[in-house]
Amino acid sequence: MYRFVLKRLVSGVLLLFVITTVAYLLLYSGSGDIARRIVGPTATDAQVAMKASQLGLDRPLVVQYWDWITGAVTGELGRSWFNGQLVSTGVSSRVWVTLSLVLGATIVAAFISVVVAVWAAVRRGWIDRVVQFVGVLGFAIPGFLIALGLVSLFALNLKWFKATGYVPITTSFGGWAATVTLPIIALSIGCVAAVVQQIRGSLIDALRKDYVRTLRARGLSFNRVVYKHVLRNAGGPALAVLAVQFIGLLGGAVIVEQIFALPGLGQITVAATGQGDIPVVMGVVLATAAIVVTVNLIIDLAQGWLNPKVRLS
């Protein structure tokens, strides 16, 4: 078990290193004359050169990269080129908004998926067909269209929720819940659609297994066998899909944050992208990659818990 965790941890850190390195090299070498872009087309060459040396852009790329990576290890990610704000503060103050959205959507989706999938797999018949058809629709419609629909229906027409704004969970839980409910619903619908299909399929497979009959023959009720044994065996593939969906949700959150005006990672990403503020973009890439690596690690550990064969190999 110990070795299993260590192995996953090392491969996660390695992945993080590779992603940030590739991103850094591509972003900095692809940006052309950065100093010129910052000071504007009317500036003199001397002004451009001064800006470049001020930002350290006149040094070789490898040296700049070394600076960045040694800084990154200590949590120091440089400053924004345009407003001079520390990248680490900008990212860390927003990452929790995005994380609470995405984690909330994942948990909601996992819970709903299990209930609906068990329902469809056990009952079959028309319930199963309806679930499958709705699943295809939910999977096909882009998440931000669903978000737009929710805004216009519940916020603009019915006025149940405020359309925009954010209250931190530390200020007021009720206020936080009211501001993230619609975004979480918008994000989780597509996720539910994908995960339900997966769990339903693995449940139907698992229900046909011999041990289901044997456990029932020992006097366990059908529901107990389904919820304790069948679900646990169907859980592995479901978790894998959930992990893939989680990565997609991080992307979807960018747009959903924009629609609901939530101060998350998406907001600074869009702003930095429009300006070409590379240090901030790098900070976002690092934060996203770190989240993905962490979640994959957690999922791996959960897989090991669900399936003893994974743990022991």
Add this chain to the structure above:
Amino acid sequence: MIDAPPALPVTAAKISLFRKLVTHPTGAASLLVLFLVALASLLAPVLATHDPNEATLKDVLAKAGSGHLLGADSAGRDVFSRLLFAGQFSLAGAVVALAVALVIGVTAGLIAGYYGGWFDAVSSWLTGLLMALPGMVVLLAARAVVGPSMWLSMMIFGVLLSPAFFRLVYASVTAVRNELYVDAARVSGLSDFRIIGRHILTVVRAPVIIQSAMVLGIAIAIQAGLEFLGLGDRSIPTWGSMLNDGFINIFKAPALVLWPALVIGLVCIALTLLANAMRDELERSSGPVKKGRKAAAATAAADAEGAAGKRGDAAVVHPEEPGTDTGELLLEVTDLGVGYDQPDGSTTHVVNHVGLTVRRGEVHGLVGESGSGKTQTAFSILRLLPQDGRITGGSIFFEGKDLAHLSEKEMTKVRGKRIAYIPQEPMSNLDGAFTIGSQLMEPMRVCLGISKAEARKRALVLLAKVGIPNPERTFNSYPHQISGGMAQRVLIAGAVSCNPDLLIADEPTTALDVTVQAEVLNLLRELQDELNMGVILVTHNFGVVADLCDRVSVMQTGRVVETGPVRAIFNDAQHPYTRQLLDAILEDTAPRGQYIPATGTAQLAKPQELKGVTS
């Protein structure tokens, strides 16, 4: 020219897939929607009422109707015309992403799958890397460098999407690469290029087409998302940028969001439904094997029924031996019928008018070849028939209650505690996710209502009792860590753990090694003696019957053809089928019948299914 004949079936297959899609309800509707959207976009210059970029100040946010079919946007541009022209750019952008993904993914998948080696390792690793970050974040980062060009964004997205094709092609190619016909092609001197083109591309073509529809939908969605964020090229109309304009003015003109959202949603849904329809149709057209198997099963069942009808004579019943019927009557099955509901509404009967009795302390053997209905009879006593299977008639009296008509809740109380079950295949009957110990304790705690500590103590005693050398270690093991013989002992321990009155053992030794078989049979006999249980022993092995049973029922095609005390059956078999089974025994102690030529009745006996004899 030489290539022409083999090429024919390929086009035929293509045409037939298209034809099938046209008759598939959602497939046809999706195709129609996509065709109309594509056509409208192509004919934009003809259909449009305005120049899509012509801004008229007086028409800003104009309502639908007044000179503008669907109104005008925040710059006074005609929404209808923009929608048409935007179709050109949005669809073309998605096609660019698809093309890039196809070229990279399919090529890399073919090379990595066919040649393997370092290219395989590198591309698989790259695939993992590409899929580690959300596409949206990568696109935004790229946008910071390459600027707002939609075409460049879509090319980059194509690279990000290429793993979808890479994985698909890679999996198909590695599966096909070692097929015999590919080997044959290689041996006959075809170049790799021709083999890939002829044998491998044909395999991956259909899944790639399906995946393409999905990928197009994703590309349209993500492109619309980028433009919606306001990060797109403002000089060209796209559905996403129209959505952006509409969202900014959502309070002033809510309808502006509606039209582009409707088009994007429709196209995405149509593409997904189309992919699903294609998958359905391909599965159906590759399904004759499945259909054939089902049809064969139906015919076999019908045969069985017919045969049962023909040989509907009453079973041969041997008289009781004096002094044997002393035990209390535990189970009395009368006139039992089991049927499976077919999709066409009919019912296939697999067990007809079966009757049998079990007394306390008695072992009743249920003998017959595979498919004779003995396992179905056993499952129906437990009320654990597979899905679609049900008891069609008769009664199963156990302690004065008719199990055939008991509620599921009542039945749960009977299972485990009163009637227990030992399965045939030990490994697949243990849940691999839980330890042996937890699987033994759970039913005991539910059925007997005992504490965890007590259940643990009892489980260890049981494991020792069934002859497991180190009960503590096995208790803490997972099923994949123990041998098949051990697993069967564990299942026997589980079956007797709640002191049942009746034990149903379904070929408990068939899956085991010969030496282990003898040990397990001895164990069963000991436990039966000790606990004074009634036992139904399902087997196709007369050696086992001779060893363990007090009474035998011989089943053929869903009926009991002969029943009686074991001695009577062995010494005085009346039914020809019973005699055939007895004659098939190769053991020295049992009588070996006359040699029967391989024609006529001997074929019916299917001796290959009556594997040797144990003990």
